[in-house]
Every structure is written in C-alpha cells, then in structure tokens.
Amino acid sequence: MSELFDEVDEEVRREQLKKLWERYSIYIIAGAILIVAAVGGWRGYQYLEAKKAAEAGAAFEAAAELSEQNKHAEAEAAFAKLATTAPYGYRVLSRLRAAAEVATRDPQAAAKLYDDIAADRSVGAPEQDLARIRAAGLLLDTTSYNDMLHRLEPATAPSATYRHTARELLALSAWRANDAVATRQWLDMIANDGETPASLRSRAEALQALLPPVAKS
Known part of the structure; x- marks a missing residue:
C-alpha cells in the first residue's frame, strides 16, 4: 500500500515540476544565457586589458631603450604618446619619464610637467611626491x-x-x-629617522660638519 502512495506522490511531483517548467522555463533559459554572456564578456575584457598592458609594456621598454641610446627627442615623443594612450599605470610612469626627457633640454619646462603630475589628484601619493622631488631637484x-x-x-x-x-x-x-637653523632642523630629522639610508645619512653628517657651532646660552 505504501508503494502505491509513493508512486502517487512521485507522479504529483512530476506534474508540479512540469507546470513550473512550462511557466518559468523562458526565464530560466534567459537567466542562463545572461550568466554565460556575462562570464564570456568578463573573460573577453580581461583578455583585452592584458593585451593592452602587454603592448604598453613593450612600447614603454622601447621608449626606455631610446633614452638609453641618447635619442631623447624620440624617447620624449614615445613616452608622451604612452601618457595618453596606455593603461593607467603606464600612463603615470610615462608622464614621469616624458618629463625626465624634457629635462635634458629644458629643466624649467620639465619642472612644470612634474608640477602638473604633483597637482593631479588622480595620481597616487607616492607618484605625486616623486614628481615634487624631481621638480625640486631641477630647481634647487x-x-x-x-x-x-x-x-x-x-x-x-x-x-x-x-x-x-x-x-x-x-x-x-x-x-x-644661509639659514643654519632650517638646515639643522632638516639634518636632525634625517639623523633621527631610523630608516634613513646609510649613504644619505653620511651626506647629512658631512653637511652638518659645515654648519657653525650652536651658540651656547
């Protein structure tokens, strides 16, 4: 008797599933298609981004080689192009390198380019600081x-x-x-920072030796 009831229950479940499928199959199929399309689109996007990054990396290396060969005008043009067409990370690096190439012929113009990078809030803080330092080094x-x-x-x-x-x-x-007070302030800051590189610490000590002795009260 129990077997008969089991068969009836199974038939009822089949009938319910059939009705559900007939009612919602279009949505289930559409959802599955959307998931497949989304996954495929994401994979395609990742592939294209990886391809762009690889192309930008190769172009960046080629521009760097031009610079090493003292072909600064060509290197400048190549970095300037990458600064507008490459993926974000390479754009920032290319702006920095383009400014460095300009510095070989016009330090003032290069400092302006570095200033523009330092003022750009879309650039990361370390890159902004690097641009500040590069500009200051040119203008020292x-x-x-x-x-x-x-x-x-x-x-x-x-x-x-x-x-x-x-x-x-x-x-x-x-x-x-000739501002000994300010000079000593920065030298003390260098000396008191445990992470100051040894070579820089040595230069700071040498500069410290050139300062007049502190007057005793």
Whole structure:
C-alpha cells in the first residue's frame, strides 16, 4: 500500500515540476544565457586589458631603450604618446619619464610637467611626491628656500615614501640660503629617522660638519 502512495506522490511531483517548467522555463533559459554572456564578456575584457598592458609594456621598454641610446627627442615623443594612450599605470610612469626627457633640454619646462603630475589628484601619493622631488631637484640651484619648502614639505611626512630625499633637498636649499637653523632642523630629522639610508645619512653628517657651532646660552 505504501508503494502505491509513493508512486502517487512521485507522479504529483512530476506534474508540479512540469507546470513550473512550462511557466518559468523562458526565464530560466534567459537567466542562463545572461550568466554565460556575462562570464564570456568578463573573460573577453580581461583578455583585452592584458593585451593592452602587454603592448604598453613593450612600447614603454622601447621608449626606455631610446633614452638609453641618447635619442631623447624620440624617447620624449614615445613616452608622451604612452601618457595618453596606455593603461593607467603606464600612463603615470610615462608622464614621469616624458618629463625626465624634457629635462635634458629644458629643466624649467620639465619642472612644470612634474608640477602638473604633483597637482593631479588622480595620481597616487607616492607618484605625486616623486614628481615634487624631481621638480625640486631641477630647481634647487635657481629657486628660493621658501619655494622649496612649499614644494617639498608634504613629502617629508614620517609615512611619505620619498621623505628622506625630500628632507635632504630642503637641508641643501636652506644651507644655500644661509639659514643654519632650517638646515639643522632638516639634518636632525634625517639623523633621527631610523630608516634613513646609510649613504644619505653620511651626506647629512658631512653637511652638518659645515654648519657653525650652536651658540651656547
């Protein structure tokens, strides 16, 4: 008797499933097609992005080789093109390299390009700081200490990636301006930072030796 009831229940379930399929099959099929299309689209996007990145990487290396061969005008043009056409990461690197190529013929114009990168909020903080330092390095011999301070102070924070170089440039600029107090401030900051590179620490100590002794009260 129980077997009969089992057969009846099975038949009822089949009938219910059949009705559900007849009612919702179009939606189930459409959903499956959408999932397949979405996965295929994502895979296609990943492939195209990887292809673009590989092409940009090859073009970047080719531009770098032109620079190493002292073909700076050609390298500048190649980096400038990548700065507008390459994927995001290569665009930023290419802007930095294009500015470096300009620096070989016009340091002031290169400093302006670096300033533009430093002011671009879409660029990461480390890249902004690097641009600040590159510009300041080009202008060290021609600009005032106050201008250097304005440019570099954001890059001297304890967590800043390039803080060591920024502090050294400020110390040099203050020394050139005969500002012993400011020079000593930055040299002390270099000395007290446990992560200061050994070579930079040695240069700071050498500059410290050139300062007049602190007056005793």
